Amino acid sequence: MAPFSKVLDLFLPPRCISCQKIVLDPYTLCQDCWEQACFLSAPCCRICGLPFEFDVPDSALCLDCALCAPPFAQARSVFPYDDFSRGLILAFKHGDRTDLAPAFAGWMVQSAASLIEECDVVVPVPLHWRRLLKRRYNQAALLALEISKRSALIYEPALLKRTRHTPVQGHLSRMARQKNLQGAFQIIGDIEGMRILLVDDVMTTGATVLGCTKALLGAGAKEVRVVTLARVLPNKTV
Ligand SMILES: [Zn+2]
Ligand SMILES: [Zn+2]
Incomplete structure (x- = not known):
């Protein structure tokens, strides 16, 4: 501005x-x-944060996590990705409304308060430099920086790098997205034993977050937790 x-x-x-x-x-x-606005809150799956329509103990898991736990320890989001949150996110991501980052980060810190307590550093999902040139800013990095200002987490924007320019994934299935991202991330530096909070704007199929998590754990991170502003929910909550 x-x-x-x-x-x-x-x-x-x-x-x-x-x-x-x-x-x-x-x-x-x-x-x-x-x-x-619909803000996601408890009761939800202890691992992935999927909301439940009825009261359950804090330790309850959704069916997917019970059958096969994801590599990240926990994930939380502020909003479901719906008509309301889509408008806010498009303005932030493509409409140059970078000034919205502090407000969004404030909501993310509230939604993920218990996750933040378990982490040491905050790392944004990286953009490939070619996409960064086109878009001029990485919206996930703006959110991660603002989260660090509102918590005790150390902002580490250069730890995780996207080494391969992957095609736009909008039309790809979950499996195809995961394949598309194999080997797309690289760790720069020593992350042995670190507890990492990974930040992105939207979790769609989870393929990007899974790709980053696997790269971080593979390089020695102790645990990875995830917070996003919005999350695409299956049509029906469990
Ligand atoms: Zn209004
Ligand atoms: Zn779950």
Whole structure:
């Protein structure tokens, strides 16, 4: 944002970050949007955070995790990826609204408070340099940096590198995505024994997060936990 428009902002009333309606505090949602927004919360699967529709003990697992636990220790997200969160994320990712990162990170810290306690460093899912050039910023890195400012975690943006430019994965199945990402990540430096919080904006099939987790664990990380702003949920919760 240009400095001139920043000065202008001082004289303009704050607006809801979703619908642009005038609100009292900057970087918040208006009453209508709060009511429309769905925040993921307990009860949920202890490992992957999938919400349950009924009360269960904190230790309960979803069917997928019970049958085959993922390599990451835990994952949590602020929102399901739905019509509401999609608008916010597209503005952040493709609409140059990088100023939204602190507000989003605040919500992520709340959603993943118990995970953050178990971690030492915060690492963003990396973009390949070619995509970074095109997009100009890595939205996951902005979130990870803001999470580090709101926690005791050390921000490590250069630990995990994407070494292969993978085709856009939107149309690929879960299996195809996992195959597409094999060997796409590389660890730079010594991560032996580290407990890592991995950050991304959206978890779609989980293939990217799994690829990063496997690379981190393979290089000696003790545990990996994951926090994303939104997560694509199966059509029906369990
Ligand atoms: Zn609103
Ligand atoms: Zn689960």
